[in-house]
Amino acid sequence: METILFLAHTEADGTLARAALESLGAAKTLTTSLTGSTLVVGLVGADVQAAANQIAGCGATHFLSVAADAFSQARYASDVLAIEALSKASAATIVIGPATSRWNRVMAGAAQRLGGRIDTHATGITATDGKLAVTRWYYRQRMEGVLTRTQRPWIVLLESGCSAAYSGNAGTATLKPIAIALPELRTTVTGVQAPAADAQTIRPDAKLLFVAGAGWTKKQADGQAHADEAEKLILGFLGKAKASLGSTKSLVDLSGEGQAVLKFMTHLNQIGQTGATPRHPKGLATCCHGEEPHTVGWRFINERRAINLNAACSWAQGKADVLYVADSFAVMLKVNELLDAKQS
Numbered sequence: 001m002e003t004i005l006f007l008a009h010t011e012a013d014g015t016l017a018r019a020a021l022e023s024l025g026a027a028k029t030l031t032t033s034l035t036g037s038t039l040v041v042g043l044v045g046a047d048v049q050a051a052a053n054q055i056a057g058c059g060a061t062h063f064l065s066v067a068a069d070a071f072s073q074a075r076y077a078s079d080v081l082a083i084e085a086l087s088k089a090s091a092a093t094i095v096i097g098p099a100t101s102r103w104n105r106v107m108a109g110a111a112q113r114l115g116g117r118i119d120t121h122a123t124g125i126t127a128t129d130g131k132l133a134v135t136r137w138y139y140r141q142r143m144e145g146v147l148t149r150t151q152r153p154w155i156v157l158l159e160s161g162c163s164a165a166y167s168g169n170a171g172t173a174t175l176k177p178i179a180i181a182l183p184e185l186r187t188t189v190t191g192v193q194a195p196a197a198d199a200q201t202i203r204p205d206a207k208l209l210f211v212a213g214a215g216w217t218k219k220q221a222d223g224q225a226h227a228d229e230a231e232k233l234i235l236g237f238l239g240k241a242k243a244s245l246g247s248t249k250s251l252v253d254l255s256g257e258g259q260a261v262l263k264f265m266t267h268l269n270q271i272g273q274t275g276a277t278p279r280h281p282k283g284l285a286t287c288c289h290g291e292e293p294h295t296v297g298w299r300f301i302n303e304r305r306a307i308n309l310n311a312a313c314s315w316a317q318g319k320a321d322v323l324y325v326a327d328s329f330a331v332m333l334k335v336n337e338l339l340d341a342k343q344s
């Protein structure tokens, strides 16, 4: 028998984000599969009533809250006290929350205070014959580990996109406030500095991964490199299609070699063995040869297409569903024109 605490913080508008609802979905499924277990909700924020109402039908026995203006902001000193208090008040043996940057920062410290254990970057938590197991990936998603623990409380932060989001009825939840004596707070969040949405090229939720390879900066048929034109075509396409931008290692390494570069590309965009392994329904590789160390990062891309001048490039060796043997400059110019026409 476990007491499962779903622990979440609210967003700026007072509601729960999708990642939180996914964690609640996982917590609810776990509670159902562990006979005799109970689900408790713990919410942190400035005012959490709207969030509690959003999930009123989730089947929790209690809705606990730590709510005050001080909790509208992510701050270690206040968040750790809220998490500790909610965990103790619920007598939770399992704590499940979303792996948001706010929770990732503070939850390990809370586990230490509670004398518990924590697993982060978890992709699932299940119960088979009453035995709990947490799954997570290791070694750049090549190996999946299955972890069990006897220590309680066991805190698990779930990655987004791995569980079905809770979508039950809203209602009116009765909150039980948990009082916290805050120490003198020295940290105040005065604002958030983030790139404009359009400047952000890595978009994990995008339907399409658009990969640019080193060919975009190489000499073309006229004997010249056209990096400026490449930038315009790629950024134009990303803006219109809201695709996520990936790169090959060769392209992001170019800046160190003093060659023509795409200025918006960083090592964070790199896909592959020594890069990222994103999850998108579709992928389009352009000016990219498709070598194994790169395509190994495509293992979670369902439908793969590539544009390459070379019909014998590596994508043709069974790595792409469709290979267009064509000039990426010409193809993307046309695609952008078509998207412009569609959107106007």
Ligand SMILES: Cc1cc2nc3c(=O)[nH]c(=O)nc-3n(C[C@H](O)[C@H](O)[C@H](O)COP(=O)(O)OP(=O)(O)OC[C@H]3O[C@@H](n4cnc5c(N)ncnc54)[C@H](O)[C@@H]3O)c2cc1C
Binding pocket: 212, 213, 214, 215, 216, 218, 220, 247, 248, 249, 250, 251, 270, 271, 272, 273, 274, 275, 276, 286, 287, 288, 289, 290, 291, 292, 293, 294, 297, 307, 308, 309, 310, 313, 326, 327, 328, 329
């Ligand atoms: C240990 C190790 C780890 C590695 N890890 C990674 C990794 O994580 N990620 C990664 O990407 N690579 C990785 N690599 C490097 C990888 O092996 C390749 O060298 C790299 O992916 C090649 O990049 P590219 O395809 O952009 O460049 P190139 O191999 O230079 O290919 C450019 C392609 O562009 C095409 N092209 C040129 N102009 C046009 C045009 N106008 N239209 C259409 N096509 C055009 C050319 O035909 C060519 O196929 C690793 C290598 C090693 C040894």
